[in-house]
Amino acid sequence: MAAADRLNQTSDILSQSMKKSDSTASxxxxxxxxxxxxxxxxxxxxxxxxxxxxxxxxxxxxxxxxxxxxxxxxxxxxxxxxxxxxxxxxxxxxxxxxxxxxxxxxxxxxxxxxxxxxxxxxxxxxxxxxxxxxxxxxxxxxxxxxxxxxxxxxxxxxxxxxxxxxxxxxxxxxxxxxxxxxxxxxxxxxxxxxxxxxxxxxxxxxxxxxxxxxxxxxxxxxxxxxxxxxxxDVAGISIAGALKNIVALACGFVTGLGWGSNAAAAIQRVGLGEIIKFGRMFFPESKVETYYQESAGVADLITTCSGGRNVRVATEMAKTGKSAEQVEKEILNGQSAQGLITCKEVHQWLEACGHIDDFPLFEAVYQITYNGVPMEKLPSMIEELGLEEDKE
Amino acid sequence: MAAADRLNQTSDILSQSMKKSDSTASxxxxxxxxxxxxxxxxxxxxxxxxxxxxxxxxxxxxxxxxxxxxxxxxxxxxxxxxxxxxxxxxxxxxxxxxxxxxxxxxxxxxxxxxxxxxxxxxxxxxxxxxxxxxxxxxxxxxxxxxxxxxxxxxxxxxxxxxxxxxxxxxxxxxxxxxxxxxxxxxxxxxxxxxxxxxxxxxxxxxxxxxxxxxxxxxxxxxxxxxxxxxxxDVAGISIAGALKNIVALACGFVTGLGWGSNAAAAIQRVGLGEIIKFGRMFFPESKVETYYQESAGVADLITTCSGGRNVRVATEMAKTGKSAEQVEKEILNGQSAQGLITCKEVHQWLEACGHIDDFPLFEAVYQITYNGVPMEKLPSMIEELGLEEDKE
Missing domain, CATH: 3.40.50.720 (NAD(P)-binding Rossmann-like Domain)
Structure with a gap:
C-alpha cells in the first residue's frame, strides 16, 4: 500500500473510531x-x-x-x-x-x-x-x-x-x-x-x-x-502513588552523586520491582499490570523521578552532605518531601512484619535518610539484599 | 527494634549475603x-x-x-x-x-x-x-x-x-x-x-x-x-532494545512541543505497552516480565527517552518544523538516529501482516516522520486507535 493510501486509511480509522466513541458517549x-x-x-x-x-x-x-x-x-x-x-x-x-x-x-x-x-x-x-x-x-x-x-x-x-x-x-x-x-x-x-x-x-x-x-x-x-x-484496582494505584516518592529520593541521591542517567534508570527499575512486590504482598487483590501499564504506575514513577520536591531534597543531601531535615528546612519553605515520611512509615511497617529484607531499595533509602548510612552504598545494598536472589 | 540495632542487623545481612555470593562465585x-x-x-x-x-x-x-x-x-x-x-x-x-x-x-x-x-x-x-x-x-x-x-x-x-x-x-x-x-x-x-x-x-x-x-x-x-x-529471554531484550528508539522519537516530539514531563511519561507508558504487545505477538516465547522488570526493558527505555540522538532529532523537528532527514544532516554529523530506521521497518512489517492498528504510537511516529502528519495529533491518534479499546 502506498504511503498516501496508508495515511487515508489511518484517517478513516480515526474518524470511524471517533464516531464510535461519540455514539458510545451519548x-x-x-x-x-x-x-x-x-x-x-x-x-x-x-x-x-x-x-x-x-x-x-x-x-x-x-x-x-x-x-x-x-x-x-x-x-x-x-x-x-x-x-x-x-x-x-x-x-x-x-x-x-x-x-x-x-x-x-x-x-x-x-x-x-x-x-x-x-x-x-x-x-x-x-x-x-x-x-x-x-x-x-x-x-x-x-x-x-x-x-x-x-x-x-x-x-x-x-x-x-x-x-x-x-x-x-x-x-x-x-x-x-x-x-x-x-x-x-x-x-x-x-x-x-x-x-x-x-x-x-x-x-x-x-x-x-x-x-x-x-x-x-x-x-x-x-x-x-x-x-x-x-x-x-484502587489498591494498585494508591500503592504506586505513595511508594514512588521513596524511589524519587533514591533517584535524587544518585543524581546528586553525579552518577548519571544509567543509575537513575536503574533506581527506577528496582523501585518499580519493589512497588510491585509490596503491592502483591500486602494487597494481593492489586494487579501487576496496574503498576507497569497504567499512568498511575510506571508513568507517574517516571515523572516523579524526573523532578519535584523529593528529587530536589535528595539531590541536595547528596551534594552537601546535610541531613534530610536540614535540607527540607532550607529549600522547601515549610513544605515537606512526602518520600521522607513514607520511607519511615514503610520501614516501620516492614520491620513490624519482618519483611525488610524483601525491599532493599526502600530500606537503603531509610538507612541513608535516618541512620547516616553513606549513599554510595546504595548499589551494594540493592545487589546484596536484592531481587536477583529471589529469581534463583 | 532501635535504629542502631536495625543498622547492625542490616550490616550483618549484608556481610552474610556477601559471603554467600563469594562462596557461590568461587x-x-x-x-x-x-x-x-x-x-x-x-x-x-x-x-x-x-x-x-x-x-x-x-x-x-x-x-x-x-x-x-x-x-x-x-x-x-x-x-x-x-x-x-x-x-x-x-x-x-x-x-x-x-x-x-x-x-x-x-x-x-x-x-x-x-x-x-x-x-x-x-x-x-x-x-x-x-x-x-x-x-x-x-x-x-x-x-x-x-x-x-x-x-x-x-x-x-x-x-x-x-x-x-x-x-x-x-x-x-x-x-x-x-x-x-x-x-x-x-x-x-x-x-x-x-x-x-x-x-x-x-x-x-x-x-x-x-x-x-x-x-x-x-x-x-x-x-x-x-x-x-x-x-x-534473548528475544525480549532484543525487541525492547530496538523498539525503545521509536518511543524516544515520540518523547522528543512532545518535548519539542513544550508539553512537559506528564506528556513524556505518558509516551513512555504507551510505548512500553506497545513494546510488550509487539513482543507477545511476534515472539510469544518472550516474557512480559523482561519488559517491565529488566534493565534492558523499562530502564533502558527511560534512559533512552531522557536523551540521546533520537530525542535530539525529534525535539529539533518539533521546534523547527524541519524534516527528519534535514535535521539528521544538520545536527548528527553523519550519524543516524536509529529510531528513524526502526520505525520505518516496523511500519512496513506491521503493514505487511495487517497489524498497524494494534500499535498506534509506532504508527503515529511513522506518519509524523515520513508522511507529514502534524505531531500535535499524537494524543488523539494514540487515544482513538489505542490500547483502551483492547481492554473493553
Whole structure:
C-alpha cells in the first residue's frame, strides 16, 4: 500500500473510531443528573475542579452544571479568596493565571459544599483529611460516592490503610482514587497528559443511570488534554502513588552523586520491582499490570523521578552532605518531601512484619535518610539484599 | 527494634549475603579457561572490552587473561590506532581519557582476533555485521559461543529477525545478547549501572566447566559498577532494545512541543505497552516480565527517552518544523538516529501482516516522520486507535 493510501486509511480509522466513541458517549446519562463537589483548592485541587467543571458543563444529561469547590477561606489583600475566585474566575493564590470555568463555585462552607453532592472529589493535603471527614460525618448523602486524589497511605498498627478505605470507613460511602503522571501546572495549562481512575463498583450499586460507574467517571474526568483510563484496582494505584516518592529520593541521591542517567534508570527499575512486590504482598487483590501499564504506575514513577520536591531534597543531601531535615528546612519553605515520611512509615511497617529484607531499595533509602548510612552504598545494598536472589 | 540495632542487623545481612555470593562465585571454573574476543571498538565496544578484560584478569580459573579486541584499523596522526591502544592503553579516538586494562589487546586482524575464541562478543554498528560474519565464516571454533551487544533487528520478508539469530545462522554458533540502560561514557567512567544478559542454553551444551552457561556470563560481564542479571529471554531484550528508539522519537516530539514531563511519561507508558504487545505477538516465547522488570526493558527505555540522538532529532523537528532527514544532516554529523530506521521497518512489517492498528504510537511516529502528519495529533491518534479499546 502506498504511503498516501496508508495515511487515508489511518484517517478513516480515526474518524470511524471517533464516531464510535461519540455514539458510545451519548448513551451515558443519569435519571437525575449528579451533583459534583470538590473538597480542596490547592494547585492540584483547583486543577481537578477545573477539569470536572468543564465536563459537568458539557454533559448536562449526566451532571448538574454547578460544581462547588470547598476552599479553606483566607484573605488576599483583605479580600476573601472565595470571592476572588467567584468574580475573577482564577485561584490567584494557588493556581494563578489559569482561567476557571464560571460554573465552578468556590465555597468556604464544607458542609454546604458537600451536603447535596452525589460525587465528592477529595483533593486536600493528607494531614487535613481526618479533620474534614470528621466535620462532614452525618451531613452528606448516604448514597454519595467519592474519589480520592490524595497520594499516600496511612501506616498504623493494623498495617497499611489506603486513604480511599479511610474515607469509606469514616463516611460510609464507596471511595475510589485518581492518580497519574500529573504535575498540576501542566494539566492546568491543558498540556496533554494521562491519568488513571480506579473505582470498585460496590455491592449496593443502584444500577446504570442511577449510580456512579466506570463510564460516569470517565465522563467526569476525561478531557481532550487529560486522558483517563478507568480500572478497578484502587489498591494498585494508591500503592504506586505513595511508594514512588521513596524511589524519587533514591533517584535524587544518585543524581546528586553525579552518577548519571544509567543509575537513575536503574533506581527506577528496582523501585518499580519493589512497588510491585509490596503491592502483591500486602494487597494481593492489586494487579501487576496496574503498576507497569497504567499512568498511575510506571508513568507517574517516571515523572516523579524526573523532578519535584523529593528529587530536589535528595539531590541536595547528596551534594552537601546535610541531613534530610536540614535540607527540607532550607529549600522547601515549610513544605515537606512526602518520600521522607513514607520511607519511615514503610520501614516501620516492614520491620513490624519482618519483611525488610524483601525491599532493599526502600530500606537503603531509610538507612541513608535516618541512620547516616553513606549513599554510595546504595548499589551494594540493592545487589546484596536484592531481587536477583529471589529469581534463583 | 532501635535504629542502631536495625543498622547492625542490616550490616550483618549484608556481610552474610556477601559471603554467600563469594562462596557461590568461587565454584565457577572451567576445565580449560575460556578465551574471550571482542569484535568492535567504538565507544560501547571499547567499554564492554574493558569490562570483559577486567573480569578475565580477575578470574584466571575461568578465563584466559588476554582479551583480543578487533579494531577497524585507522591512523591517528600517522600512527595506527591499534598501536596507540596497545601502548597508551587508551582508545584515544572513540573512548578518550579512559584507561584500559593492559590485558586488553587491540588487533586489526579479524580472523586472528576470533579464531581461537571460545566466547565472541559482538559490538559493532549494525550495518557492518554482515560483512564481518561473512569474513569470519569457517575461521572460528565450531564450539564457540557468542553474545551480541548490537541493538535493533532485521526486518525482511520473513518478518523480524533478531541479530543474535542472524549471527547463529551465519556462523553456526549459539548467540545471546547484552542490553541495558547503558550510556557508554557512564559505564566507561565506572558510574554504577545495570544491564541484562540473555542467553539460551543450547541443546548441544557440553556441561558445566566445559561450556558457557549463565554463571560464566555473569562472571564475564558483572563488575562492582556494572550489575548484571542473566536471563533466558534473548528475544525480549532484543525487541525492547530496538523498539525503545521509536518511543524516544515520540518523547522528543512532545518535548519539542513544550508539553512537559506528564506528556513524556505518558509516551513512555504507551510505548512500553506497545513494546510488550509487539513482543507477545511476534515472539510469544518472550516474557512480559523482561519488559517491565529488566534493565534492558523499562530502564533502558527511560534512559533512552531522557536523551540521546533520537530525542535530539525529534525535539529539533518539533521546534523547527524541519524534516527528519534535514535535521539528521544538520545536527548528527553523519550519524543516524536509529529510531528513524526502526520505525520505518516496523511500519512496513506491521503493514505487511495487517497489524498497524494494534500499535498506534509506532504508527503515529511513522506518519509524523515520513508522511507529514502534524505531531500535535499524537494524543488523539494514540487515544482513538489505542490500547483502551483492547481492554473493553
Amino acid at each position: 448513551i451515558v446519562t443519569a435519571e437525575v443528573p449528579y451533583k459534583v463537589a470538590v473538597v480542596g483548592s490547592g494547585n492540584w485541587g483547583t486543577t481537578i475542579a477545573k477539569v470536572v467543571a468543564e465536563n459537568c458543563k458539557e454533559n448536562p444529561q449526566l451532571f448538574q452544571e454547578r460544581v462547588d469547590m470547598w476552599v479553606f477561606e483566607e484573605k488576599i489583600d483583605g479580600v476573601p479568596l472565595t470571592k476572588i475566585i467567584n468574580t475573577k474566575h482564577q485561584n490567584v493564590k494557588y493556581l494563578p493565571n489559569i482561567d476557571l470555568p464560571e460554573n465552578l463555585v468556590a465555597n468556604p462552607d464544607l458542609i454546604e459544599t458537600t451536603k447535596d453532592a452525589d460525587i465528592i472529589v477529595f483533593n486536600v493535603p493528607h494531614q487535613f483529611l481526618g479533620r474534614l471527614t470528621h466535620q462532614m460525618k452525618g451531613h452528606i448523602k448516604p448514597t454519595a460516592r467519592a474519589i480520592s486524589c490524595l497520594k499516600g497511605f496511612e501506616v498504623g498498627a493494623k498495617g497499611v490503610q489506603l486513604l480511599s478505605d479511610y474515607i469509606t470507613e469514616e463516611l460510609g460511602i464507596e471511595c475510589g482514587a485518581l492518580s497519574g503522571a500529573n504535575l498540576a501546572p501542566e494539566v492546568a495549562k491543558e498540556h496533554w497528559s494521562e491519568t488513571t481512575v480506579a473505582y470498585h463498583i460496590p455491592k449496593d450499586f443502584r444500577g446504570e443511570g442511577k449510580d456512579v460507574d466506570h463510564r460516569v467517571l470517565k465522563k467526569l474526568f476525561h478531557r481532550p488534554y487529560f486522558h483517563v483510563n478507568v480500572i478497578d | 565454584i565457577v571454573t572451567a576445565e580449560v579457561p575460556y578465551k574471550v574476543a571482542v569484535v568492535g571498538s567504538g565507544n560501547w565496544g571499547t567499554t564492554i572490552a574493558k569490562v570483559v578484560a577486567e573480569n578475565c584478569k580477575e578470574n584466571p580459573q575461568l578465563f584466559q587473561e588476554r582479551v583480543d579486541m578487533w579494531v577497524f584499523e585507522e591512523k591517528i596522526d600517522g600512527v595506527p590506532l591499534t598501536k596507540i591502544i596497545n601502548t597508551k592503553h587508551q582508545n584515544v579516538k572513540y573512548l578518550p581519557n579512559i584507561d584500559l586494562p593492559e590485558n586488553l589487546v587491540a588487533n586489526p586482524d579479524l580472523i586472528e582476533t576470533t579464531k581461537d575464541a571460545d566466547i565472541i562478543v559482538f559490538n559493532v554498528p549494525h550495518q557492518f555485521l554482515g560483512r564481518l560474519t561473512h569474513q569470519m565464516k569457517g575461521h572460528i571454533k565450531p564450539t564457540a559461543r557468542a553474545i551480541s551487544c548490537l541493538k535493533g533487528f532485521e526486518v525482511g520478508a520473513k518478518g523480524v529477525q533478531l541479530l543474535s539469530d542472524y549471527i547463529t545462522e551465519e556462523l553456526g554458533i549459539e548467540c545471546g545478547a547484552l542490553s541495558g540502560a547503558n550510556l557508554a561514557p557512564e559505564v566507561a567512567k565506572e558510574h554504577w549501572s545495570e544491564t541484562t544478559v540473555a542467553y539460551h542454553i543450547p541443546k548441544d551444551f557440553r556441561g558445566e566447566g566445559k561450556d558457557v552457561d549463565h554463571r560464566v556470563l555473569k562472571k564475564l560481564f558483572h563488575r562492582p559498577y556494572f550489575h548484571v542479571n542473566v536471563i533466558d
